[in-house]
Amino acid sequence: MTTAVSNGGPSKLTSYLADETRFAHIDKVLDRRGPWTDERFIGGQETKDFLRTQSKILVIGAGGLGCEILQNLALSGFNDIHVIDMDTIDISNLNRQFLFREADVGKSKALCAAEFVMKRVPGVKVTPYHGKIQDHPQSFYAQFNIVVAGLDSISARRWINATLVQMAQDDEENLKPLIDGGTEGFKGQARVILPTVTSCYECSIDMLTPPTAFPICTIANTPRLPEHCIEWASVLEWPKVFKDKKLDTDDPDHIEWLYRQASARAAQFKIEGVTWALTQGVVKNIIPAIASTNAIIAASCCNEALKIATACAPFLNNYMMYVGNDSVYTYTFEHEKRPECPVCGGESLTADVGRDWTLEKFIDSLIARQDLQITRPSLSTSRGALYWPSPPDVHEATKPNLEKLLLDLLGEEDGITVLDPALPVSLSITVNYV
Structure with missing residues (x-):
């Protein structure tokens, strides 16, 4: 949207936003009952007052999806909005993250987005937080009525989902609806x-496309693609050089180091195409964002937030898919809870294994499971560690177990506890020998 300014005076849009009639169309929905109105609907001034003066909503992410969500919420009547994002603005963001300008490059996304929305929508309070969602305790999330996630990270989604589920399990009064939006091209x-109550994010983890994996032997000995050089730098060289220091794919300094290492290896094998952007894309599994997709998904998320906050219509039950590759196609369905979900399920996970399986074969079977989406699991029993890929001293001590039979290590009765960087919770697995 562009705004014309003439004679140095305020634009028509600015005047409109400052006028109380800006919510006239939303008031028509909130003033009276309609054919699809939720049975909890009260309507009238009480509902409008709750929306505009009492409700508190958190937006996680101020990127392509988050920018759209913030403006939609502000123009829908949410007046107490909080936004959290750990990223800073890059020049490549400006083609779709329209709350930012060239002068904002290098600044916090959360801070700039908050300032822009408050400037354009008078009366709206947007509170920014620059940092990781994991840095905040459960008490921080307990203050909000609704949480809207516009994230590009699977691990962050899994974490906030597990946190909100844990809060609701500890105290049913602490149930906070989570509206999750995501785009992929x-x-x-x-x-x-x-x-x-409903299926959680972890229940549908098997619907995700597993990240591309390259054979270790190829990236270690005979790289042929720029991606092989980048994987070599991140998977083999980083742990070798930095030992226990965890690679942070959101840290520009870490990406820069990987880029330089991958570039040197690519030159050694006469491979072209290693760039800083490709390095970041490979280690973060980034898929290019499309502005129109962001707008459509953000609109759907904000519609659900308005319906939950006001009960003006039944909210989504509980999943909407959008596909715009060849046309405009949407499909809604109820995703059912998974009984063995490690986050919200009531049943423990059971793994069928052969009596001749080694520990290494068992670990490979866990990594291959679509419903777990793990990559570097650490396994323990009540008697101690079975196999830990890190730190180096524990790795060396437990590495010989990989060649041993699982039956010899466990016996008939033992269960296994699994930890993984991708898992938001520890996973208990009961082994069933077949």
Whole structure:
């Protein structure tokens, strides 16, 4: 949207936003009952006052999806909005993250987005937080009525989902609806998660496309693609040089180091195409964002937020898919809870294994499971560590177990506890010998 300014005076849009009639169309929905109105709907001034003066909503992410969500919420009547994002603005963001300008490059996304929305929508309070969502305790999330996630990170989604489920399990009064939006090129989804009531994010983890994996022997000995050089730098060289220091794919200094290492290896094998952007894309599994997809998914998420906050219509139950590759196609369905979900399920996970399986074969079977989406699991029993890929001293001590039979290590009765960087919780597995 562009705004014309003439004679140095305020634009028509600015005047409109400052006028109380800006919510006239939304008031028509909130003033009276309609054919699809939720049975909880009260309507009238009480509902409008709750929306505009009492409700508190958190937006996680101020990127392509988050920018759209913030403006939609502000123009829908949410007046107490909080936004959290750990990233800073890059020049490449400006083609779709329209709350930012060239002068903002290098600044915090959360801070700049908050300032822009408050400037354009008078009366709206947007509170920014620059940092990781994991840095905040459960008490921080307990203050909000609704949480809207516009994230590009699977691990962050899994973490906030597990946190909100844990809060609801500890105290049912602490149930915070989570509206999750995600885009992948011309595809996207919006879903409503009521922790402990509906299926959670972890219940649908098997719907995700597993990240591309390259054979270790190829990236170690005979790289042929720029991606092989980048994987070599991140998977083999980083642990060798930095030992216990964890690679942070959101840290520009870490990406820069990987880029330089991958570039040197590519030159050694006469491979072209290693760039800083490709390095970041490979280690973060980034898929290019499409502005129109962001707009559509953000609109769906904000519609659900308005319906939950006001009960003006039944909210989504509970999953909407959008596909815009060849046309405009949407499909809604109810994603059911998974009984063996490690986050919200009530049943323990069982793994069928052969009596001749080694520990290494068992670990490979866990990594191959679509419903777990793990990559570097650490396994323990009540008697101690079975196999830990890190730190180096524990890795060396447990590495010989990989060649041993699982039956010899466990016996008939023992269960296994699994930890993984991708898992938001520890996983208990009961072994069933077949």
